[in-house]
Amino acid sequence: MHRNPNPALLSRPALLPRRRFGAAALALAFGVPARAEVPRTAPPLSATLLDGRRFALQDAAGQVLIVNFWATWCAPCRVEMPALETFRQRHGQQGLRVLAISLDEARQLPAVRDALHGFGFDAALAAQASFDGYGRIWRLPTTFVIDRAGQWRADLSPGAAPLDLAWLDRHVAPLIGS
Numbered sequence: 001m002h003r004n005p006n007p008a009l010l011s012r013p014a015l016l017p018r019r020r021f022g023a024a025a026l027a028l029a030f031g032v033p034a035r036a037e038v039p040r041t042a043p044p045l046s047a048t049l050l051d052g053r054r055f056a057l058q059d060a061a062g063q064v065l066i067v068n069f070w071a072t073w074c075a076p077c078r079v080e081m082p083a084l085e086t087f088r089q090r091h092g093q094q095g096l097r098v099l100a101i102s103l104d105e106a107r108q109l110p111a112v113r114d115a116l117h118g119f120g121f122d123a124a125l126a127a128q129a130s131f132d133g134y135g136r137i138w139r140l141p142t143t144f145v146i147d148r149a150g151q152w153r154a155d156l157s158p159g160a161a162p163l164d165l166a167w168l169d170r171h172v173a174p175l176i177g178s
Contacts, residue, residue, distance in 0.1 A: 039151040042144070043133020047101065047124035050113065055099060055122060057150070063095045064175045065146040068163075069126070069137045071103040072111045077141040079162040085119045087168045094176050095148065098122065101129050103140065147175045 045057040045067065057065070068084060070077035081100070088098045098121035102112045106127055116123050126137070134144065143163060145154040153175060156163065 039147070039153050042146040042150055042152040043131070045099075045129070045131050045134070047099070047129035047131075050109075050116070050123050050125070053122075055124065057146070060097050060146070061150060062148050063097045064091075064148055064172065066096070066098045066172065067131075067134075067144045067146065068098065068100045069103060069140060069142040070100055071140055072108060072115045073104075074140040076162045078115065080141055080143075080164075081115075081119060083163060083165045083168060085121060086165060087172070088121050091173065091176050096172075096176050099124070101126050101131070103137065145172055145175070 042057060045055075047055045049055055066084065066087075068077075068080065070081070072078075084098050084100070088096060100116070100119075100121055100123040102123065103126045104112050106125060109125065112123070112125065131137075141156075141163070143154075143156040144152060145156070147153045154171065
C-alpha cells in the first residue's frame, strides 16, 4: 500500500477538517486520495533548527521541500528516516531539502538528537516552530511535499505504509527534475 499516488494532486490539506474515517479508509485501501485538489501555495512555516539556525519557508524558494513531522516514540516515523536521508543525499545537490519537525518535548532533546544521529537533514522541535497553516498534527508520521514554486503538492497523512525510497523516487523525484 502506498501513500497519495500522485503528488500533483493534493489530498485534502490538514488545515481543513479531517476526512471522514470511511473516506480515508477507502482511499488508503485503494491507494488513491480521498479528495484531490489543485496544488496551492504552501502556508508559512518557520523554525529554529536544532543547530540554532533559523529556517523559513521562503529560504527554500526554488527547492523541493519535504516537511516530515515525527517523534522519537513513533516507530513508523523512525522507519521512514533512513529513506528520507538516502533520498536527500541523492538529490540534495539538485535542489531537495528535508525538514524534520519533532513533536517531542524540549526535555526529550537528547533523545531527539540521538535519533537524528547520522542524518544530515534539517531538524527542529515543534515547540520551536510555527506551522499553524499545516493543521493540527496529532497523528504521526505526517509529511508534506512543497514544490520549487512553493506549491503544496502532497499531504501524506498517517495510516499508510511508511514512506520509502520507491515512493519518493516515483512521486518526489519528478518534482526535482531527476
